[in-house]
Amino acid sequence: MRERAPHPARPGEHAHGPLRRTAVPLAVLASVGSAFGYVGAVDPNTPGHYPLCPLLHFTDILCPGCGGLRSAHALAHGDLLTALGSNVPVVAGSAVFAVVWTVWLLRCVRGRPAPAVALGFVHWWSLAAAVALFTLVRNLPFGSALAP
Numbered sequence: 001m002r003e004r005a006p007h008p009a010r011p012g013e014h015a016h017g018p019l020r021r022t023a024v025p026l027a028v029l030a031s032v033g034s035a036f037g038y039v040g041a042v043d044p045n046t047p048g049h050y051p052l053c054p055l056l057h058f059t060d061i062l063c064p065g066c067g068g069l070r071s072a073h074a075l076a077h078g079d080l081l082t083a084l085g086s087n088v089p090v091v092a093g094s095a096v097f098a099v100v101w102t103v104w105l106l107r108c109v110r111g112r113p114a115p116a117v118a119l120g121f122v123h124w125w126s127l128a129a130a131v132a133l134f135t136l137v138r139n140l141p142f143g144s145a146l147a148p
Contacts, residue, residue, distance in 0.1 A: 025105045032097070040076025044069035064089060064135045067148025086148045089134060 042049050055063045071086035075094060083091050104114050119127075137143035 021108045021111060022105060025101060025108055029101060029105075036072060036076060039069055039072045044073050062135070062138050062147055064131045070148055085145075088146065089131065 044050050050069055053063055053066050055061055056066055065087070067086035068090045071083045071090040072094070074080075074083035074086060075091065080091070100115070100117065107113065107115060134146065138146035
């Protein structure tokens with residue numbers, strides 16, 4: 001009797017166990033979690049721990065990232081209102097990261113390929129316009145509530 005060759009895996013099926021399939025998302029979480037943990041432990045409100053924003057230092061203009069470390073520090077301590085007051089895009093970006101990462105991990109656990117997040121030309125330009133508008137408004141007198 002002739003032996004049959006093993007059946008090849010169907011598209012989307014992986015022969016690896018769940019731990020191996022989730023290694024990359026877990027490594028990403030460990031990296032991001034380490035950075036987030038450091039910012040949570042080392043208060044950016046205390047001078048001398050982090051470099052100054054060069055744009056703010058030389059021009060007194062708040063860049064879109066100004067207040068981002070303070071926002072991350074507040075998030076690490078569960079203070080959502082302070083985090084939003086320091087930098088709204090950091091809070092939004094953290095929420096988007098959490099959702100995308102969770103979907104990625106769940107798909108890996110189930111043996112499915114990672115989700116394809118394909119942003120088109122319009123999406124990138126819309127994101128750039130939103131960041132530019134946020135930067136402009138937070139530097140104007142009526143947008144001072146967006147300043148850290």
